[in-house]
Amino acid sequence: MLSALLDRTPTPALAYAQCWEDADVLLEALDVQPGHCCLSIASGGDNTLALLARSPQRVVAIDMNPAQIASLELRVAAFRALAHHEMLELLGSLPSRRRAALYRRCRGPLSSDARAFWDARAEAIERGVGSAGRLEQYLTLFRRRILPAIHPRGRVERLLRGGTRAEREAFYAREWDSRAWRGVFRIFFSRAVMGLAGRARSHFRYAQQSISTQLLARLRHACTALDPADNPYLQWILTGRHGPARPFALRAENFERIRANLDRLEWHCLRLETILACTRPATFDRCNLSDAFEYMDATNYEAALRDLLDAARPGARLAYWNLLVPRSRPASLASRLAPRPTLAADLHARDKAFFYRGFVLEEAL
Numbered sequence: 001m002l003s004a005l006l007d008r009t010p011t012p013a014l015a016y017a018q019c020w021e022d023a024d025v026l027l028e029a030l031d032v033q034p035g036h037c038c039l040s041i042a043s044g045g046d047n048t049l050a051l052l053a054r055s056p057q058r059v060v061a062i063d064m065n066p067a068q069i070a071s072l073e074l075r076v077a078a079f080r081a082l083a084h085h086e087m088l089e090l091l092g093s094l095p096s097r098r099r100a101a102l103y104r105r106c107r108g109p110l111s112s113d114a115r116a117f118w119d120a121r122a123e124a125i126e127r128g129v130g131s132a133g134r135l136e137q138y139l140t141l142f143r144r145r146i147l148p149a150i151h152p153r154g155r156v157e158r159l160l161r162g163g164t165r166a167e168r169e170a171f172y173a174r175e176w177d178s179r180a181w182r183g184v185f186r187i188f189f190s191r192a193v194m195g196l197a198g199r200a201r202s203h204f205r206y207a208q209q210s211i212s213t214q215l216l217a218r219l220r221h222a223c224t225a226l227d228p229a230d231n232p233y234l235q236w237i238l239t240g241r242h243g244p245a246r247p248f249a250l251r252a253e254n255f256e257r258i259r260a261n262l263d264r265l266e267w268h269c270l271r272l273e274t275i276l277a278c279t280r281p282a283t284f285d286r287c288n289l290s291d292a293f294e295y296m297d298a299t300n301y302e303a304a305l306r307d308l309l310d311a312a313r314p315g316a317r318l319a320y321w322n323l324l325v326p327r328s329r330p331a332s333l334a335s336r337l338a339p340r341p342t343l344a345a346d347l348h349a350r351d352k353a354f355f356y357r358g359f360v361l362e363e364a365l
């Protein structure tokens with residue numbers, strides 16, 4: 001009876017077809033070593049794969065959304081079955097007219113759930129797997145319908161060419177940061193509009209700050225203090241392609257190292273809270289937690305952190321982001337978990353996935 005009900009439950013939509021957290025920040029923060037066991041929120045899959053490049057003993061990927069697990073599975077299959085440039089074509093990082101054929105080469109080893117998920121999304125595959133999530137669709141809408149009304153293509157290209165810091169600041173102030181830009185940006189990235197079209201309303205449940213004000217300030221930082229020419233996340237938002245500066249897992253130099261370690265990766269469609277509550281003895285050395293804690297209220301966050309510390313080995317590192325909600329170790333866990341604020345702040349200043357208000361790095365004592 002229960003299985004019949006479950007069988008009819010539609011798979012939730014894919015929320016993220018890419019990881020929108022900077023893998024370079026993650027890898028520097030976690031400093032994964034051979035022998036480490038890593039826990040990683042799957043999301044789009046890229047950052048979990050990036051961890052494999054450091055040859056840990058094991059990576060356990062989890063996500064509560066089966067569509068995200070299907071996203072990770074397809075990437076794993078693409079690493080196994082395709083050449084590097086073919087994988088980039090399938091994901092949409094390079095133009096392609098043969099994505100359906102590339103998918104057919106990957107689909108054999110997929111689990112039946114992941115195969116059914118992608119078989120039902122032929123159009124999304126044709127467009128490039130990396131634009132198939134709700135967030136990417138929202139950003140695509142912004143790029144196609146909103147951006148051209150404010151900034152013509154040539155100006156977007158000029159922004160993305162970067163330059164010296166002085167040139168970037170002058171260009172941003174003089175040509176980009178107009179009143180019209182700020183006005184439209186504030187509307188499109190307001191809580192109300194994002195709730196309607198992009199992010200689930202539940203994501204804002206514990207948020208207190210104006211999201212568009214925060215995003216505008218962080219965008220200025222990404223376009224002036226950092227160089228847009230080196231930023232695959234910004235390039236994708238404004239052009240629909242990563243450009244030559246790709247996220248870590250998609251760079252040619254990391255392809256073989258990741259592929260060689262795919263057997264060390266396992267994945268489970270589970271809530272973080274569930275795996276933490278049942279992982280004994282202490283197992284994990286490194287944890288990529290995305291910004292999952294801000295989807296929990298403060299009490300559940302603290303409970304999850306306690307369980308995580310029971311599941312973590314001494315010296316374990318926890319990396320997570322804050323987008324809308326400030327989450328960091330509560331005082332009640334001071335004897336078990338130490339913040340690493342200096343490195344975290346330095347990494348946050350360099351975070352190419354610029355939208356987060358904070359990056360947190362903590363170490364189990």
Ligand SMILES: C[S@@+](CC[C@H](N)C(=O)[O-])C[C@H]1O[C@@H](n2cnc3c(N)ncnc32)[C@H](O)[C@@H]1O
Pocket residue numbers: 015016020021041042043044062063064065068135270271272273290291292295323
């Ligand atoms: C936390 S979301 C955030 C992605 C991105 N940082 C953003 O803000 O747009 C990333 C992934 O975490 C998963 N996730 C969120 N809470 C989770 C939980 N408690 N257990 C397992 N997965 C979770 C979601 O399904 C999603 O695929």
